[in-house]
Amino acid sequence: GAGVSQTPSNKVTEKGKYVELRCDPISGHTALYWYRQSLGQGPEFLIYFQGTGAADDSGLPNDRFFAVRPEGSVSTLKIQRTERGDSAVYLCASSTLGAGDQDTQYFGPGTRLTVL
């Protein structure tokens, strides 16, 4: 079946602009995660959704970052007033269950964001 998809695959924007990154999880997966991977680093947790609600947004770096999942499926990560330091690959993952040892997270290919 189809895996996690993310659009766009690449996004180049100018400092100060607003961007939206989209994640389409595997059908039926209730849990959705966003991570950010900076160059030479491992992915870092940003936010976790269980259904429509953000159950943990402790990884969002500041109030310029916001994410929604209005219908419990597709999620959008929104970044306002982008800064050069926001340049990274933004990864989305989904899983079937919220917790427990069966919770394997399946990752999308990521969106590479470049802020000029």
Added chain:
Amino acid sequence: AQSVTQLGSHVSVSEGALVLLRCNYSSSVPPYLFWYVQYPNQGLQLLLKYTSAATLVKGINGFEAEFKKSETSFHLTKPSAHMSDAAEYFCAVSRSTGGGNKLTFGTGTQLKVEL
């Protein structure tokens, strides 16, 4: 706080040689541990995971990892490297949060396989 440390940002082996990628964890509670592989321009793919059922965990593509509590380690091994194994490998530890599981990743190890 839970964390993982990957020793060696770059590892180079000859084709057919043993692959050993090191990961040490820090956790105040029994951890869930994972190894993911990332090929260029692709998403992370799960290789294997430890969930306390067995200390020796077998994964895909001939990889395995052994959980050693006394050494707080979860090293990844493969008896014979193949050219297709060249990729970046990430160790991760999971922490429950709001009903989900938040992954904390190491900084990664780039594996190069030479002829």
